[in-house]
Amino acid sequence: MESEHAVTVKVLFFAQSKELAGTREATIQVPTRISYKELLNIITETYNLQPLRNNILLAKNEEVCEQSVELEIKQEDRIAVIPPLSGG
Amino acid sequence: MESEHAVTVKVLFFAQSKELAGTREATIQVPTRISYKELLNIITETYNLQPLRNNILLAKNEEVCEQSVELEIKQEDRIAVIPPLSGG
Amino acid sequence: MDHLKLTEDKLSVEAISELVGDSSCGAISVFIGTTRDNFEGKKVVKLEYEAYEAMALKAFKDICNEIRSKWPAVHGIAIYHRVGEVECREASLVVAVSSAHRGPALAATAHCVDSLKASAPVWKREHYAGEHAPVWKENPE
Amino acid sequence: MDHLKLTEDKLSVEAISELVGDSSCGAISVFIGTTRDNFEGKKVVKLEYEAYEAMALKAFKDICNEIRSKWPAVHGIAIYHRVGEVECREASLVVAVSSAHRGPALAATAHCVDSLKASAPVWKREHYAGEHAPVWKENPE
Secondary structure: OOHHHEEEEEEEEOHHHHHHHOOOEEEEEEEOEEOHHHHHHHHHHHOOOHHHHHHOEEEEOOEEOOOOOOEEOOOOOEEEEEOOOOOO | OOHHHEEEEEEEEOHHHHHHHOOOEEEEEEEOEEOHHHHHHHHHHHOOOHHHHHHOEEEEOOEEOOOOOOEEOOOOOEEEEEOOOOOO | OEEEEEEOOOOOHHHHHHHHOOOOOOEEEEEEEEOOOEEOOEEEEEEEEEEOHHHHHHHHHHHHHHHHHHOOOEEEEEEEEEOEEEEOOOEEEEEEEEEOOHHHHHHHHHHHHHHHHHHOOEEEEEEEOOOOOOEEOOOOO | OEEEEEEOOOOOHHHHHHHHOOOOOOEEEEEEEEOOOEEOOEEEEEEEEEEOHHHHHHHHHHHHHHHHHHOOOEEEEEEEEEOEEEOOOOEEEEEEEEEOOHHHHHHHHHHHHHHHHHHOOEEEEEEEOOOOOOEEOOOOO
């Protein structure tokens, strides 16, 4: 991807996804415009999350991403991998 | 009322009824068989409870009396005057 | 187990909720009835509770029995009601119910408070600031 | 007012319910989520909670806003959730809601717990006695 169309974002992992990724936090370059599905593919492939692929949500800057619209990603956005919730 | 058909019971007063009766407790002779309405009349007239007559329930030995059946009263039963509740 | 009490002492929410806690239970629902400080523009300075104690404890027990038949998953039930003088903001009533999952505990707590207000022989008198005479209150039907 | 917190400290039911108390309120509803000591025959020795803290606090705030729009009579809301290690029987969650009359507080508490379990990014891992590996749990939908 060309650098003028790519930005560096932080990726945060929790619970099972943290164990599979082997880290709590990483940085990755992604295009500034990307579909939810493409972003999910990049993240699951890069961080070894295939076993969780159908069970995770992505959040951008503490908001769950809408899956039906193209995402706009900015430099230093925080993308979080959200496995199934078990709070309470 | 004749003594062989009458028994002595305790009457207990609470809240407004205690204030109107001027006492927490009294004893009274009543027939062994009596309708709810007759018992209510005797008690309201004897203890000055006319202002509350339509708002009180009677309980016998800690159970609210049924109003549709004749009451059987035994010596030393406890009749309680129950004004509108305001617990909680 | 049912923990039922009328008491002149201050109620401890912590202690009462611990009564119903159990390692088999994931949920404790608690209701705290406190005393408001005003009524129709009059400032309430204190509350006074009176109970027909023997009958009130029977009523509490009946409520517990009904809860246990409606929600068999309920584990512990505690109903503590103050009698005597109660300052504004202090708890007059604490109900606590535990169960493995939250549904029964939450539903039973609401039901318990409704039933108690409708059936337990307990009376509250409000004392007001100024010239206003104290008033025995009445729960809505 | 909303009192929202993620904390490694033990939760005090008394202190959290006092946060929402007010002399205008006659009712405080409290929910305590505790940790069961067994799962499918395995003995749970401890729980471990992890949160995405910034997002969880936003989720709590969103829940409060929704409660206030659904039940405008709600006065105070407190949501306290433990993170880190939690012993069995200790509270992992305490929710407290106050209102002048009991209906809104009771309904809002149940709604708050439901919403929190469905939307707050918090995860629980159970550790078992014996050889069983720890398991990240999943709330039912």
